Amino acid sequence: MKLRAIHTCDCAACQSGEAKTQLHHSQLNLLMSRLDERQRRWLAAVESNRIGRGGTGQLRTITGLDINTIRRGRQELAAAFTSNPVGRIREAGGGRKRIEKK
Numbered sequence: 260m261k262l263r264a265i266h267t268c269d270c271a272a273c274q275s276g277e278a279k280t281q282l283h284h285s286q287l288n289l290l291m292s293r294l295d296e297r298q299r300r301w302l303a304a305v306e307s308n309r310i311g312r313g314g315t316g317q318l319r320t321i322t323g324l325d326i327n328t329i330r331r332g333r334q335e336l337a338a339a340f341t342s343n344p345v346g347r348i349r350e351a352g353g354g355r356k357r358i359e360k361k
C-alpha cells in the first residue's frame with residue numbers, strides 16, 4: 260500500500276484552537292492515513308452524513324479529500340456497498356490489466 264501523508268486540517272474551528280475539534284480532526288486524519296482509498300471515502304461519507312447539510316464541503320476541508328471522492332463514498336454508503344464486494348479494493352474491471360493480458 261502506498262504511504263499517505265497525514266493531512267493537517269485547517270478548518271476555522273481548528274485554527275481558532277478548539278481543542279476538542281482539533282483532536283477529532285487530527286485523529287480522523289491519522290486514521291485516514293492508515294486506510295485504503297475506499298475506506299477513506301467511506302469514513303469521510305459517514306462523517307459527512309453525521310454533519311448533514313454542508314458536511315461534504317467540511318469533510319473536504321478536514322481531510323483534504325476531493326469533493327467528488329466524498330460524494331462517491333456517500334453514494335456507495337447509501338447503496339450499502341452493493342458495488343463493493345468484500346475483499347475487493349477496486350470495482351470489478353477497475354485498475355490495471357493483468358500482466359498476461361498485455
Ligand SMILES: [Zn+2]
Pocket residue numbers: 268269270271272273274280281284321
Ligand atoms: Zn479542523
